[in-house]
Amino acid sequence: xxxLQKHDQIVSGIDWxxxxxxxxxxxxxxNSYVWNHEGAEWVPMLVILRLNRAALCVxxxxxxxxxxxxxxxxxxxxxxxxxxxxxxxxxxIRKKHDSSVTSVxxxxxxxxxxxxxxxxxxxxxxxxxxxxxxxxxxxxxxxxKFGEQIIQLDLSFSWAFGVKWSPSGxxxxxxxxxxxxxxxxxxxxxxxxxNVAFRNLPLRDxxxxxxxxxxxxxxxxxxMIFAADETGIWSFIRFLGERKIxxxxxxxxxxxxxxxxxxxGQSKYGLSNDTVEPSRAxxxxxxxxxxxxxxxxxxxxxxxx
Amino acid sequence: xxxxxxxxxxxxAEAIIARIEHKSRKIESLLKQHKPVEALxxxxxxxxPATRDERCKSANWIVVHRAxxxxxxxxxxxxxxxPEYYDILMKYLYRGLSTGDRPTCDQCLRxxxxxxxxxxxxxxxxxxxxxxxxx
Numbered sequence: 001x002x003x004l005q006k007h008d009q010i011v012s013g014i015d016w017x018x019x020x021x022x023x024x025x026x027x028x029x030x031n032s033y034v035w036n037h038e039g040a041e042w043v044p045m046l047v048i049l050r051l052n053r054a055a056l057c058v059x060x061x062x063x064x065x066x067x068x069x070x071x072x073x074x075x076x077x078x079x080x081x082x083x084x085x086x087x088x089x090x091x092x093i094r095k096k097h098d099s100s101v102t103s104v105x106x107x108x109x110x111x112x113x114x115x116x117x118x119x120x121x122x123x124x125x126x127x128x129x130x131x132x133x134x135x136x137x138x139x140x141x142x143x144x145k146f147g148e149q150i151i152q153l154d155l156s157f158s159w160a161f162g163v164k165w166s167p168s169g170x171x172x173x174x175x176x177x178x179x180x181x182x183x184x185x186x187x188x189x190x191x192x193x194x195n196v197a198f199r200n201l202p203l204r205d206x207x208x209x210x211x212x213x214x215x216x217x218x219x220x221x222x223x224m225i226f227a228a229d230e231t232g233i234w235s236f237i238r239f240l241g242e243r244k245i246x247x248x249x250x251x252x253x254x255x256x257x258x259x260x261x262x263x264x265g266q267s268k269y270g271l272s273n274d275t276v277e278p279s280r281a282x283x284x285x286x287x288x289x290x291x292x293x294x295x296x297x298x299x300x301x302x303x304x305x
Numbered sequence: 306x307x308x309x310x311x312x313x314x315x316x317x318a319e320a321i322i323a324r325i326e327h328k329s330r331k332i333e334s335l336l337k338q339h340k341p342v343e344a345l346x347x348x349x350x351x352x353x354p355a356t357r358d359e360r361c362k363s364a365n366w367i368v369v370h371r372a373x374x375x376x377x378x379x380x381x382x383x384x385x386x387x388p389e390y391y392d393i394l395m396k397y398l399y400r401g402l403s404t405g406d407r408p409t410c411d412q413c414l415r416x417x418x419x420x421x422x423x424x425x426x427x428x429x430x431x432x433x434x435x436x437x438x439x440x
Contacts, residue, residue: 158434178434179427197392199425 006033006044013058013069020064026055032069032079034088047088049077057103063110065132070101076115078127078146093125093147102161103205108169112150116160122174124150124187155182155193162205162216173214173226175203181216181226183234196226198236204290215240217290318358324351325364332372341375342382348372349390349397353440362440369397374412379419391424395432396440 007027014025023035023042030051033044049055053072060067069077069090076093098119105114107124111133114124126144128135144150156176163174172184179202185192203218212228223240328347335344348369354361376382386394398420401413421429 157437176434177430179425179430197427197431199427201426202430 002042004033004035004042004044007031009054012054012056015058015060015067017060017064022060022064024058024060024067026058026069028054030055030071032058032077032088034067045088047079047090049079049090050092051075051077053100056100059104059106061106061110061127062108066110066127066129068104068106068113068115068127070104070115070117072100074099074101074117076101076104076113076125078113078129080129080132091127091129091146093127096123096125096147096149097121102159103163103174105163105165105172107165108167111144112169114163114165114172114174116163116174118159120154120156120158120160120176122153122155122160122163122172122182122184124172126150151187151189151191153182153184153191153193155184155195156180162203164206164208164214166208166211168211171208171211173206173208175206175216175218177202179203181206181214181234183214183226183228185232194234196234196236198224200224221290223290318356318361321354321356321358321361322364325354325361325368329368329371332368336372336375341372341377342385344375345369345372345382345394346386346390349393352393353396353438366397366400366440370401370409373397373401373416374409376412376416379416382416383419383423388424391420391428392431393440395420395424395428396435396438399432400440 004023004025007025007029009028011025011027014023016023021037024032024047025035026032026049030049030053032047032049032055034047035042035044037043049069049071051069051071051073053074055069055071055077057070058067066078066080069079071077074094074097076097077090078093079088079090081087082089097115097117098121100118101115102118103116107113111126111128112124113127114122116122126146126148127133128144128146153172153174156178158176158178158180161175161177163172165172170185170187172187173181175181179198179200181196181198181203183194183196185194201219203216203224205218206214206216208214214226214234216224216226218224225237225240226234227237228234328351332344332347335341335347348365348371352365352369354365356362394416398413398417401409402417404410
């Protein structure tokens, strides 16, 4: 087992590239390191992100020649490797976000990047870099220049988190802090958006298991499955964990039921003071909020906050 | 924080207040016919008014409050209330709870309990997180 120690503050984002076997980490210390496995050791290489606020999230691009970093400086850094100087260069997408960038996601074409922010919006940008990316003849990417905004989605009245593209890149999903999940098809000039509200606590991250199925994780500590039917309408299906009726609810659950019990117990009409049973699943494995979801390792790894 | 974008005033305040008064008359007649759930639905429709004007919001609240206090059978109400009304009802319940008036709070608390059972914590979250469409 290896301990990768270099950052001074909380490591807020991590991603492992499967093909090139590199790990990229970003931290609240405004730095990023790319770790290479040399022999028995993991060797870090500092990346000058040029941020003056914490880095919050990171993701390798599909071709693993770039990675994107979202930050509290309302900027996104797109980093690519320059062979001649043996370092990673950071190009900034600035003045496009009104608040912290909470999550980034790459489109399969390695050029489009979706971002979510605490300003409630989800945006898609082009990250085309001359010398790193090749111009495709497809209409979608041929005219885009670096940092150009393709689309802005203003569906949430609350902070937005956890954006992901479907495997084909046709559908975008992201979550809001208002217990909603947004699905957008045909991302482009005329997108089709669906707002799905659900009963539970907000999600923080999502992942596409297939073109028509999404798993979301968040404050309920119990992954939720959403799926699209034949007509393309998305809805909540069930929780991932089994619903076991256990006599001792998780620590989190009992705190809620006690609070509700006290609240309703004070009504003049003499409701009983028994605790109100929480209606959430009791097959809870996680004690704390699940913040990130990744399929780097099969089947998936959950990162705890 | 979520962007407080420039809010497009759909109508001027007078037009909105006129609509609310029209709603109020309809609600009174529904209550006389002992249809409290219909009255509540009518009150919740078109809410919150698409404006920043506090008078309009207060006028709408008075109308909703009238319909809320007339509800006697909370369980029965939920069996005929469509889920699309849950989020907006929750917002008004919190407004009611903030008044501090004993009968209002009791009523709102009773409805809140049942609504949370039905709509879940997500409904409360949506009510709290939405700083744009306040009631």
